[in-house]
Amino acid sequence: MSLEFLNAFKFMKKKSILHKMDPRGKLLFSIIYTISALLFTKIVPLFFIFISLIPIILLGKLFKQWIKSIKGLSFLIMFIIILNTLFISLSFAIAMIFRILIMISAFSIFFLTVDPNELALSLISMKLPYEFAFSFSLAFRFVPTIAFEAQNILDAQQSRGYEMQKKGLINQIKNLFPLLIPLIICSIKRAFNVAEALESRGFGSRKERSYYYTIKYSLKDWIFTVYLLLFLAFSIFIRIQFNIMPEFLMWSLPV
């Protein structure tokens, strides 16, 4: 198994309208799409929300990476199908797949297009203390590092006979320990090392600080924000009035 799909959440510099947009707008986008996805449990509205993501993905020239992130999560998708079909229904299972796809895509787009440095700046502009903003952007920056480490751990364990595929749910969960424990230990060790490195470079010695880069909410960001707010309002309206909406919105599989 490869953990390559985690790269689908790694920032890549590209020239696109989406990349140039303010990170605050993109954070709002991820949150609003997640909320919208959580509002519905029927296939059709979730499908429409999912479809509305595609132009945004194309706008950011992210199609390849997005497909990779979806492919990488195929195991999770299978898991959702099996559990929901067994305990509820196939229609509900499909709806839940759309829901998870929307949420993953929304955050994948965010991570792929937001530079970690800009993220810290945007959080500071939202009046968040610098220490918190920095920690958040640092965590964000370490996602690919952890992905790389996870791959190394997997390689090391496989070199002594570890196998990913095991039969039975409990065995599969047990089977994650050889990967998760070293990953957590290494991450904690790294966190201590980073903290020491930061302190040795005088982190937090001055309350006020200046910034080399600045971010600005431009016209296209406002247009995007207005679209998002309208989208959210529209989703909430449909959810509230769902019972009097056209019948096709409530369509589900006959099974």
Added chain:
Amino acid sequence: MMQKVKELPLVMIRKIGYSYPNGTVALKAIDLNIFKGELVGIMGKNGAGKTSLIRTLNGLIRPTYGNIFINSQNISSKSIATLSKHVGIIFQNPSHQLFANSVEEEIKFSLKSFNLPKEEIQIKIDQILQEYNLEKYRNRSPLNLSGGESKKLAIASIICRNPEILVFDEPTLGQDAKEIEFFINLITRERKNGKTIIIITHNVEFAYEYIPRTILMADGQIIADGPTKKVLNNEFLINQTSLILPQIRQFNLVLQQNKFHDVEDVLSTNEMIDYLRNYIKQKSSNV
């Protein structure tokens, strides 16, 4: 290249290449033979393709083109689990593999895939813990071991599986003199047991002293393969990597510049000591 006519190589690598999914070319048309019982060093600067090459040996990465044969069998269709019984790779960072509650459990985990009877597993564990002086840590968490001890445990957890090929990635990195000495004894012992050993290292002095054959890599290709003393004394080759000439060679060159013309073939520390001893003796007898 080592010349062996009678036996077939244990590892035959035939024109393999590998590119990472992001397009980086890691290996280009690598051809290599490694015979049973050999001790081979792989050297070269970071990014030269050393680690990628060893990862192909147990299927962690599959070559984009070309074939690898181990024991004359093509490994392309073999699973990592099967290959790991023949090729044991010991990675640089032991904390990437230690996770169990105790040192004993850690070894047990490595033996799991062999489906051995409980008693046999216990015998193997006792044996390996004793061999590696880890007996006193048997019930201790592997996470509380010192750097050197956890490296020992990582090695033990691979060697207990008894693979015929042992691959070490930077085994001397961050090790003190005692630990390096332990490692030298270990490879000597394992070679006597008939194991084939491949070592990736940047440690020129270590390779010069203990590894008979060296493969030098640069930009995903093998640029030299031969007796270590010949490869590492070649200034032209060394300049193509981030390595430096062995200290004894540097000393040798300084002596040559100072009109010690007959020192050219003195290439090891012991030879140099003998040479200097003779020289002093000669000088004092002349006086």
